Amino acid sequence: MMTNRINSLSESITIAITTLSQELKAEGKDILSFSAGEPDFGTPQVIKDAAIKAINDEHTKYTAVDGVPALKKAIAGKLKRDNGLTYEPNQIITNNGAKHTLFNLFSATIENGAEVIIPAPYWVTYPELVKYCGGKVVEIQTDDTTGFKITPEQLKAAITPKTKMLILTIPSNPTGAVYSKDELTAIAKVLEGTDIMVASDEMYEKLTYDGEFVSCASISDDMYKRTVTINGLSKSVAMTGWRFGYMAAADTELVKATKKLQSQSTSNINSITQYAAIAGLDGSADADIAMMKKAFVQRRDEAVKLINEIEGLSVLKPDGAFYLFVNTKEITQDTLTFAKELLDKKLVAVVPGEAFGTPGYFRLSFATDLDTIREGIKRIEEFVKENY
Numbered sequence: 139m140m141t142n143r144i145n146s147l148s149e150s151i152t153i154a155i156t157t158l159s160q161e162l163k164a165e166g167k168d169i170l171s172f173s174a175g176e177p178d179f180g181t182p183q184v185i186k187d188a189a190i191k192a193i194n195d196e197h198t199k200y201t202a203v204d205g206v207p208a209l210k211k212a213i214a215g216k217l218k219r220d221n222g223l224t225y226e227p228n229q230i231i232t233n234n235g236a237k238h239t240l241f242n243l244f245s246a247t248i249e250n251g252a253e254v255i256i257p258a259p260y261w262v263t264y265p266e267l268v269k270y271c272g273g274k275v276v277e278i279q280t281d282d283t284t285g286f287k288i289t290p291e292q293l294k295a296a297i298t299p300k301t302k303m304l305i306l307t308i309p310s311n312p313t314g315a316v317y318s319k320d321e322l323t324a325i326a327k328v329l330e331g332t333d334i335m336v337a338s339d340e341m342y343e344k345l346t347y348d349g350e351f352v353s354c355a356s357i358s359d360d361m362y363k364r365t366v367t368i369n370g371l372s373k374s375v376a377m378t379g380w381r382f383g384y385m386a387a388a389d390t391e392l393v394k395a396t397k398k399l400q401s402q403s404t405s406n407i408n409s410i411t412q413y414a415a416i417a418g419l420d421g422s423a424d425a426d427i428a429m430m431k432k433a434f435v436q437r438r439d440e441a442v443k444l445i446n447e448i449e450g451l452s453v454l455k456p457d458g459a460f461y462l463f464v465n466t467k468e469i470t471q472d473t474l475t476f477a478k479e480l481l482d483k484k485l486v487a488v489v490p491g492e493a494f495g496t497p498g499y500f501r502l503s504f505a506t507d508l509d510t511i512r513e514g515i516k517r518i519e520e521f522v523k524e525n526y
């Protein structure tokens with residue numbers, strides 16, 4: 139009854155584990171969950187106030203498919219201020235979360251076995267959406283020896299005449315890796331003279347702790363032309379439930395194509411969210427962002443220290459995002475079983491590396507309070523000692 143296309147789509151493992159741990163919690167079990175990909179903070183008051191004002195001002199009707207002009211202006215302002223990038227309103231479109239941005243982008247550009255290069259470990263959604271759109275996933279495996287970053291040589295070797303796109307996630311989910319300007323420049327050199335697009339997912343930009351965040355499109359004119367920048371507010375200002383994402387691209391025809399798809403599928407994103415998002419983009423929430431970032435740095439440092447004290451586990455200090463990607467290879471390569479038994483025996487939820495295309499690791503989100511982090515890692519230590 140169902141299409142092959144939908145049958146080939148896997149459910150998100152991260153969402154499945156998060157849902158399972160929520161169900162176990164509801165049954166009264168003392169679950170400590172480190173699986174969710176969302177900040178534990180509330181949405182900043184200034185953003186909530188903007189939303190309430192939007193309701194009272196009757197901004198409750200359909201809007202332009204790509205977003206109200208004030209919002210697109212705020213996005214262009216953010217890209218200029220933070221990233222040194224110039225985009226006109228017709229080079230920007232807003233979507234129902236960055237996941238939706240990616241769906242529209244891939245729908246508009248990928249078909250008939252077009253190859254999409256995805257560095258692994260990758261965010262779970264990319265390969266599924268690429269396959270759904272008829273593309274072929276070409277993985278480049280990375281590990282902690284290169285800080286989970288691809289090298290120009292690896293990229294060169296992965297390119298074929300059918301390569302359509304390279305996806306980069308900076309900072310990375312699940313590893314927190316951040317490419318430096320020099321590293322991006324080296325990647326850009328490999329792409330010069332090709333028709334390969336870069337989908338640059340910059341969702342965790344504001345959560346860059348060490349080093350400088352550099353937007354792919356800002357590397358050179360050539361990169362500006364070939365890069366589609368994807369960003370949103372879910373992670374930076376704790377707006378996961380509001381559903382807001384956007385895309386900026388030099389190619390106005392591409393933006394127009396995704397707008398056409400959106401006009402026939404979801405139409406404009408929630409009108410209230412649009413006005414709230416302006417306050418998340420224009421600097422009004424900067425103090426809140428700084429507060430959250432400070433808390434994340436403290437949690438990261440504590441979690442890294444505690445994990446590295448456990449015999450058999452090791453982790454690199456992530457430069458960004460709010461995840462540790464913990465290496466278990468000394469004790470096991472089978473992290474699916476590791477994560478399942480950890481949940482069964484110690485009521486601790488983490489996401490196995492298999493979900494990100496890289497077994498032998500698990501992802502631990504530190505978007506939760508310090509006490510929970512300490513208790514959770516204590517249970518992980520007991521689990522490792524008792525079982526390996």
Ligand SMILES: Cc1ncc(COP(=O)(O)O)c(C=O)c1O
Nearest residue numbers: 175235236237261311341370372
């Ligand atoms: C790397 C990355 N990109 C995009 C998203 C999608 O975010 P949203 O759809 O909430 O804007 C996520 C969420 O987990 C993510 O980790």
